Amino acid sequence: xxxxxxxxxxxxxxxxxxxLGARLRTLLGLIGIMIGIxxxxxMISIGEIAKSQSRKDFEALGTDIVTIxxxxxxxxxxxxxxxxxxxxxxxxxxxxxxxEAAPRIETQGSFRYAGKRxxxxxxxxxxxxxxxxxxxxxxxxxxVSNLDRGRYFAVVGADVADAMRRRGAGTLVxxxxxxxxxxxxxIGALESAPETYALxxxxxxxxSIFVPITTIRRTEPEAQIELIVARAAPGVHYxxxxxxxxxxxxxxxxxxxxxxxxxxxxxxxxxxxxGLMTLLLAAVGCVSxxxxxxxxxxxxxxxxxxxxxEIGVRRALGANRGDIQRQFLIEALILTLSxxxxxxxxxxxxxxxxxHIYAWEFFISPASIVVGVGVSTAVGIFFGFQPAxxxxxxxxxxxxxxx
Amino acid sequence: xxxxxxxxxxxxxxxxxxEVLCGVNLEVAAGDLLSIMGPxxxxxxxxxxxxxxxxxxxxxxxxxxxxxxxxxKDRELSAxxxxxxxxxxxxxxxxxxxxxxxxxxxxxxYRGLGRGEIRRRARxxxxxxxxxxxxxxxxxxxxxxQKQRVAIARALVGEPAVVLAxxxxxxxxxxxxxxxxxxxxxxxxxxxxxxxxxxxxxxxxRQCTRQTLIRDGLLLGGLRQAEAxx
Numbered sequence: 160x161x162x163x164x165x166x167x168x169x170x171x172x173x174x175x176x177x178x179l180g181a182r183l184r185t186l187l188g189l190i191g192i193m194i195g196i197x198x199x200x201x202m203i204s205i206g207e208i209a210k211s212q213s214r215k216d217f218e219a220l221g222t223d224i225v226t227i228x229x230x231x232x233x234x235x236x237x238x239x240x241x242x243x244x245x246x247x248x249x250x251x252x253x254x255x256x257x258x259e260a261a262p263r264i265e266t267q268g269s270f271r272y273a274g275k276r277x278x279x280x281x282x283x284x285x286x287x288x289x290x291x292x293x294x295x296x297x298x299x300x301x302x303v304s305n306l307d308r309g310r311y312f313a314v315v316g317a318d319v320a321d322a323m324r325r326r327g328a329g330t331l332v333x334x335x336x337x338x339x340x341x342x343x344x345x346i347g348a349l350e351s352a353p354e355t356y357a358l359x360x361x362x363x364x365x366x367s368i369f370v371p372i373t374t375i376r377r378t379e380p381e382a383q384i385e386l387i388v389a390r391a392a393p394g395v396h397y398x399x400x401x402x403x404x405x406x407x408x409x410x411x412x413x414x415x416x417x418x419x420x421x422x423x424x425x426x427x428x429x430x431x432x433x434g435l436m437t438l439l440l441a442a443v444g445c446v447s448x449x450x451x452x453x454x455x456x457x458x459x460x461x462x463x464x465x466x467x468x469e470i471g472v473r474r475a476l477g478a479n480r481g482d483i484q485r486q487f488l489i490e491a492l493i494l495t496l497s498x499x500x501x502x503x504x505x506x507x508x509x510x511x512x513x514x515h516i517y518a519w520e521f522f523i524s525p526a527s528i529v530v531g532v533g534v535s536t537a538v539g540i541f542f543g544f545q546p547a548x549x550x551x552x553x554x555x556x557x558x559x560x561x562x
Numbered sequence: 563x564x565x566x567x568x569x570x571x572x573x574x575x576x577x578x579x580x581e582v583l584c585g586v587n588l589e590v591a592a593g594d595l596l597s598i599m600g601p602x603x604x605x606x607x608x609x610x611x612x613x614x615x616x617x618x619x620x621x622x623x624x625x626x627x628x629x630x631x632x633x634x635k636d637r638e639l640s641a642x643x644x645x646x647x648x649x650x651x652x653x654x655x656x657x658x659x660x661x662x663x664x665x666x667x668x669x670x671x672y673r674g675l676g677r678g679e680i681r682r683r684a685r686x687x688x689x690x691x692x693x694x695x696x697x698x699x700x701x702x703x704x705x706x707x708q709k710q711r712v713a714i715a716r717a718l719v720g721e722p723a724v725v726l727a728x729x730x731x732x733x734x735x736x737x738x739x740x741x742x743x744x745x746x747x748x749x750x751x752x753x754x755x756x757x758x759x760x761x762x763x764x765x766x767x768r769q770c771t772r773q774t775l776i777r778d779g780l781l782l783g784g785l786r787q788a789e790a791x792x
Contacts, residue, residue, distance in 0.1 A: 169671060169677065173660075176659050176660070177659055179659075180658070180659040468655065469657055471655075472651075472655045472657065473657075473668065473672075474616070474640070475614065475616060475643070475647075475649045475655075476643075476644065476649070476668050476669045476672060476716070477640055477641065477643050477644020477645075477669055477672040477673065477720075478640060478644075478672050479636055479637045479639075479640035479641070480636050480637075480640075481637070482640075482672060555616045556611050556616050556617050559616070559651075559655070
């Protein structure tokens with residue numbers, strides 16, 4: 160009996176040749192797998208990149224951050240208890256465990272300068288500590304101070320400032336801008352702040368303007384404080400700070416429901432959220448992979464049907480069932496594996512693009528490559544098996560009658 | 563060397579058993595150039611498939627190279643087919659995506675030989691059939707006669723016990739057919755290859771050294787003793 164089976168190199172070469180023989184079909188099958196693998200790779204990479212980026216953003220902001228906000232499901236519900244402005248402003252003074260507290264009332268508006276639109280976005284009513292807590296840097300002028308009570312002063316974000324300069328404003332401080340229906344005097348402009356999409360609360364400073372919180376209270380009496388960003392006092396454990404904050408508001412506002420979350424908890428929450436998201440997205444990717452795999456199976460079944468005569472000839476020339484099965488399985492594998500490699504490349508590229516758009520630090524996730532190659536191999540074996548088995552079971556006489 | 567004893571083959575067609583071969587006896591000795599002639603529907607394809615180890619008889623015994631092949635499993639049977647049988651088909655059946663040389667190499671690849679030896683033997687065989695200057699051509703670059711030469715080289719490259727040629731000239735014009743026939747005759751005479759030609763054409767059959775006739779599932783002249791007795 161033959162001891163040495165057909166050597167792998169020539170089997171591979173032949174498989175490549177047959178695949179090239181049906182170029183369009185091969186290409187289509189390859190694209191199917193490529194899309195599947197690419198989406199899985201993109202999802203996994205972006206998940207990992209976002210995770211590492213959000214941790215980095217948090218660390219830049221400081222891990223002593225504590226956020227206080229009503230639960231999302233309550234926002235906008237009429238008749239609910241809300242955070243009192245005076246309570247929010249007094250928070251840091253009353254509680255020794257909290258060093259700073261920056262409440263925010265956010266509304267939307269469009270910004271005009273010299274009669275021309277210079278952007279639109281959030282109008283954030285804040286206190287003096289907001290810049291500090293969120294590490295916003297001044298490019299020009301000063302930030303909102305606690306002495307600006309009720310005055311129509313505005314600090315513009317970097318993008319808004321740029322737009323105003325393009326409209327001919329030399330020095331921004333002292334200029335007058337329209338925010339909605341009202342006129343504001345610009346008292347300062349911010350440096351461009353890094354985007355922090357990866358954080359669960361986004362200040363989005365560049366496209367916003369900041370006004371005294373007391374002013375926005377007057378112009379938008381319906382708007383409520385939906386966020387307080389606070390810092391725990393040095394050396395205070397975040398658990399103590401959050402406990403104190405809860406007690407503080409519990410005492411002052413009956414029935415007020417709040418989420419008081421420390422940075423550590425936020426990071427954990429966010430990571431588990433991102434993990435879940437990644438899982439979901441990967442599941443979507445898997446569905447497209449499944450579709451791709453079915454495509455490969457379809458292509459291989461067609462290939463087997465079209466090449467019945469070849470199968471018959473090979474059987475007549477001495478190929479046994481195992482040889483035929485191996486041949487078709489290897490073809491399916493080459494198909495899915497090259498689709499997989501292309502998918503890894505495209506997926507990594509897509510992840511790079513997305514990371515670039517959000518200005519996240521890009522890295523190649525090794526896990527995604529292992530998953531991509533591994534999964535495409537598995538898909539090839541799984542979906543290639545049935546057609547290969549079918550090919551191997553063909554009666555050589557029937558197969559030789561061909562077509 | 564090749565002996566069929568009382569081979570029967572029947573197919574089930576619905577509820578009906580159709581007997582295609584009803585007790586065929588055949589002996590082929592090394593160096594024979596034997597024709598099996600018969601009209602279509604006479605069972606000659608079925609017989610060829612059984613001789614070629616592609617189909618199994620319903621009853622009877624088949625000895626090839628001293629071994630009873632009727633009990634062999636797929637793996638062994640395939641290896642045996644690879645070692646002992648060479649096929650030449652009416653429609654050539656070359657693999658389109660392979661070159662002439664690669665087509666001829668296929669039986670040796672399944673035998674698991676080394677790459678160098680496979681190339682050497684395939685090339686030598688193509689030289690023998692006069693195709694040495696077409697090694698790298700694909701089937702669609704070859705004429706019908708050239709294709710059949712390549713196919714003959716493929717059948718012979720493994721030095722099989724017997725070459726089965728099923729209407730080898732059936733798809734060729736008469737001049738080319740004659741050339742291919744002469745090639746088979748020469749390979750038989752000079753190289754002592756054992757060749758069995760299945761045909762419906764008496765002109766082809768006449769050129770063989772032994773002739774048999776198949777009709778209604780029975781083979782006439784299959785036994786060498788019978789021939790000797792005449």
